[in-house]
Amino acid sequence: MNGLHATMQAVCLRRVPQGVPQAQDFELRQLPLPALGDGQLRVQVQWLSLDPFLRAQLGGRYAVPCPPLGSIVPGYGIGTVAEDRSGRFAVGDVVSAMTGWAEQAVLDASVVSRVDATLAPISTAVGVLGIPGLTAWAGVRHILEPRAGQTILVSTAAGAVGSVVGQLCKAAGCRVIGIAGSARKCAIVIDEYGFDACVNYRDADFLQTLRSACPDGIDGYFDNVGGAVLEAALSLLKLHARVVLCGLSDQYNSAERPAGPNLGPVIGARARLEGLVVYDHLADFNRCRSELSRMIADGTLRYREHIHDGLANAPAGFIGLLNGDNLGKALVRL
Ligand SMILES: NC(=O)c1ccc[n+]([C@@H]2O[C@H](COP(=O)([O-])OP(=O)(O)OC[C@H]3O[C@@H](n4cnc5c(N)ncnc54)[C@H](OP(=O)(O)O)[C@@H]3O)[C@@H](O)[C@H]2O)c1
Secondary structure, three states, X not given: OOHHHOEEEEXXXXXXXXXXXXXXXXXXXXXXXXXXXXXXXXXXXXXXXXXXXXHHHHOOOOOOOOOOOOOEOOOOEEEEEEEEOOOOOOOOOEEEEOOOOEOEEEEEHHHOEEOOOOOOOHHHHHOOOOHHHHHHHHHHHHHHXXXXXXXXXXXXXXXXXXXXXXXXXXXXXXEEEXXXXXXXXXXXXXXXXXXXXXXXXXXXXXXXXXXXXXXXXEXXXXXXXXXXXXXXHHOOEEEXXXXXXXXXXXXXXXXXXXXXXXXXXXXXXXXEEEEOOHHHHHXXXXXXXXXXXXHHHOOOOOOOEEEEEOHHHHHHHHHHHHHOOOOOEEEEEO
């Protein structure tokens, strides 16, 4: 390893965020390059994924515990192989893995996946063709099961998961209604992603507008937020509706768990509610990727990326994601 590259920049956790994360919760540091062992490879990171689950993890409310103070902030990344001692990758191969918010990562070959750069731009490996795409695909195919003529409601409709959910349901012949946090996002949801309507949950007349957008109720709801938006969606369920419980964006920044919604309408509608954990569906990744990349190629699936430039801007990008500033999949380009 040449001396010029003996250190790297990384964003580390300075303190555990309380409420909405602040820039001071993170710290850009110069760290020694980790040593490369047998069976490992060194990855030069090019893209970092910014994901809501990180907020849950930092709050101790995720399957994986909050990382220790001072350690590199965890996260998915995409990069090229700079050195390989596993015999499984060649220098220059494009890969994705949990690299963390750092310029370089040393990883066991067993936790690294090869990225097929012929499918779409490589950044999509953490977006529409990555975990968000698989989350949408698995929830739609295995739980929502949309059928032509049905009405499907989707929250965080302008986001990485929600935008794909809606387009898959449109492709299945459904009437699709989105919920998003601004007039601009609602316009994108309709004009770019082809939803039939989109309602801003921040508007004072949200409930009324939602009811008029779904005059006959809904056959399915893909929930990424919980709370009051979930409560509103439940009041619209038709008989035997399906509800995918996927995310809790409205409570990731609160220390207290809010009182749950009244589930009475679920009983009345004989509806099925089902939680989604994307990691149960990893075996479907190749099938999902080939289906979604075909849809990208023939123009039936569109996606947006919200790119922040430079590792130092990762904390601001992450805070923006939690505030809903992102228009599409939030990424950092290194
Ligand atoms: N179950 C699983 O296995 C799994 C896997 C992946 C992702 N997820 C979940 O899926 C959801 C979407 O993830 P994503 O990666 O696609 O993120 P995203 O939608 O691209 O970005 C997060 C969005 O959440 C919205 N939001 C933030 N606070 C909110 C609030 N209080 N009420 C309603 N919406 C709020 C914001 O959009 P608005 O401006 O529209 O509010 C923000 O843009 C997250 O909840 C994530 O945790 C679950």
